[in-house]
Amino acid sequence: MAVPVKVYVTTFCAYCVRAKELLKKRGIAFEEIDVTRDDEKRAWLVEATGRRTVPQIFIGDEAIGGSDELHALDRAGKLMPMVSAAS
Numbered sequence: 001m002a003v004p005v006k007v008y009v010t011t012f013c014a015y016c017v018r019a020k021e022l023l024k025k026r027g028i029a030f031e032e033i034d035v036t037r038d039d040e041k042r043a044w045l046v047e048a049t050g051r052r053t054v055p056q057i058f059i060g061d062e063a064i065g066g067s068d069e070l071h072a073l074d075r076a077g078k079l080m081p082m083v084s085a086a087s
Contacts, residue, residue, distance in 0.1 A: 002028075002029065002083060002084060003059055003060045003082065003083050003084070003085055004031065004059075004060060005023065005028055005029065005030040005031070005057065005058070005059050005083060006030065006031045006033060006057070006058045007019060007020060007023070007030050007031070007032050007033065007055050007056075007057050007058075008033045008035050008041070008045055008054055008055060008056040008057075008058075009032055009033070009034055009035070009036075009054050009055050010034065010035060010036040010054050011034065011036045013054055013055065015053075015054070015055060015066060015067040015068075016054055016055040016067070018067045018071075019055045019057060019066065019067040019070050019071075020032065020055075022067075022070060022071060022074060023070075026074070026079065026080065028079075028080075028083050035054065048063060049063045049065075051065075051066070053066055054066070055067055057069070057070055059082050059083060064082075
């Protein structure tokens, strides 16, 4: 069973586009959550991740970071096992 992936993004964010492109290229389904005009959700993201930047990517309940961290997981061969692990 696939682990749910959530990508928190804003409008006009090149790193968000880059992260989504990688997920699509790997065939990984994800939920995109636009926080551009949602101050409450952005405050929650800062609290949950300690970061103010987007994208913020969650695999299951684990915050993995942004686009750079997503690409690093992929290069290390760890991304696909994370998203396909049984929950």
